[in-house]
């Protein structure tokens with residue numbers, strides 16, 4: 001799944017059309033648009049809003065989904081210098097600085113891309129003085145976005161792409177210009193997001209479903225404690241990797257009608273020994 | 280259309296305070312096309328929570344930093360001291376360019392990126408201080424990394440060897456899996472520097488020691504060093520419970536002594552897999568499909584290793600095989 005956090009509707013409009021996303025009617029306070037494998041949150045301006053919207057978007061997603069997902073922030077920025085590009089050009093962010101707290105955040109830069117890179121400094125108010133920063137670009141969301149996103153996914157799955165809207169001289173930017181500028185970049189952005197997503201596909205679980213079932217059934221029958229279940233699950237990985245196919249079969253040699261803790265412990269030890277010996 | 284991973288060292292994360300050090304300048308030249316990301320403190324990149332070690336291994340970055348104290352550590356009980364007093368180690372580089380499946384660094388560090396400390400002088404000063412205070416030092420400089428593998432990038436082995444030359448009260452060990460002896464082959468061989476090669480069966484190199492040179496290449500490098508008068512230690516550590524391990528490790532010992540004259544080797548070091556239990560748990564989470572990592576090890580005092588009888592059996596077997604070539608006094612078991 002690709003999760004996008006975008007501050008303004010005009011920044012997101014072209015993307016919503018491109019991917020044919022539909023408004024989630026259940027999420028009224030935090031606007032969210034969903035498609036088959038893309039979800040977009042319109043966060044509003046500012047790092048606190050960005051953080052809240054990201055938490056709202058990701059908090060109910062199962063861990064298995066998050067492990068196969070990319071979480072990205074796309075939006076406007078002001079550039080300190082012309083050598084990052086012109087208005088409407090895209091930049092990949094390799095460092096985020098929270099202007100207020102001076103905290104720094106680092107998305108992992110693992111994949112090839114052909115855009116310039118820069119650090120972004122997140123301010124609480126619009127920046128209209130060219131010497132506010134020495135290097136890089138400024139925005140109002142990235143630090144909050146990263147802080148929230150990194151609670152859910154590892155930094156190799158976090159991507160921040162900014163579009164230059166101004167050079168910190170108080171230039172005005174109209175919603176129409178924003179919408180058109182993003183429309184011109186929607187296709188390359190979509191390709192980039194798809195590439196990140198495909199590279200980061202991960203196996204959700206190392207255990208096949210029937211082995212998980214065996215563990216659950218045996219754990220109930222033998223009345224295993226949480227610690228024992230955990231030990232059994234760890235060993236099951238070794239068992240499966242060594243070609244083991246059924247824990248239930250091993251369980252057939254056990255007395256599964258345990259009536260005491262001592263008996264449970266003894267049968268559990270037998271099961272562990274049988275699985276360990278499996279090479 | 281899938282994206283490709285950036286090459287290793289596509290980015291250098293550079294502490295502001297590290298920028299002007301000669302070692303940093305050298306790395307800027309070496310990686311002149313790398314993107315530089317200026318940072319305040321290496322720990323804000325290296326120690327981040329929730330990093331994906333396996334994913335980062337696909338495109339490793341360099342972090343250039345200025346180390347603060349301590350610059351030297353007492354030897355760990357996981358590592359052998361070879362009956363040497365004042366056993367210490369240091370770490371001028373954190374992490375390794377190789378990717379061994381059983382490497383404890385994956386459990387110890389939250390990042391796969393490589394930290395290079397560029398302020399070298401305090402490391403040498405710290406070693407000198409212990410040497411003078413205690414009368415000697417046995418210093419391992421290639422723990423928590425493979426320093427010789429890194430020699431073409433930053434020549435820290437060379438600096439340590441040159442340091443050792445006029446310090447007869449220091450004994451240096453440089454442990455490696457690399458075949459990169461040629462990077463230091465021009466140096467005269469000091470009598471107080473031991474080059475220690477870790478050797479594994481050919482199939483183990485292939486299957487479990489990704490990116491390392493093959494056994495034959497390591498043996499050739501060790502042999503080259505011996506021919507040039509260097510002191511060489513050979514280590515079979517960790518010995519692993521793989522299928523047919525007896526035959527596999529017997530063949531390894533035979534192959535070693537087919538390539539290297541036993542009497543020309545300083546000593547032999549053997550040990551079975553052992554690791555801090557917490558590190559192993561982390562490795563198991565990141566290497567979900569590793570048979571090696573998921574082996575049902577026994578745990579004692581936070582150390583995971585093979586059950587005592589299995590461990591004894593493995594050590595005995597390999598030791599006896601070595602004893603048919605070399606005297607017991609030169610074989611150390613751990």
Ligand code: SF4
Pocket residue numbers: 374375376377378379381382383384423424425456491
């Ligand atoms: S060579 Fe040593 S330090 Fe490097 S990955 Fe292998 S075990 Fe780890």
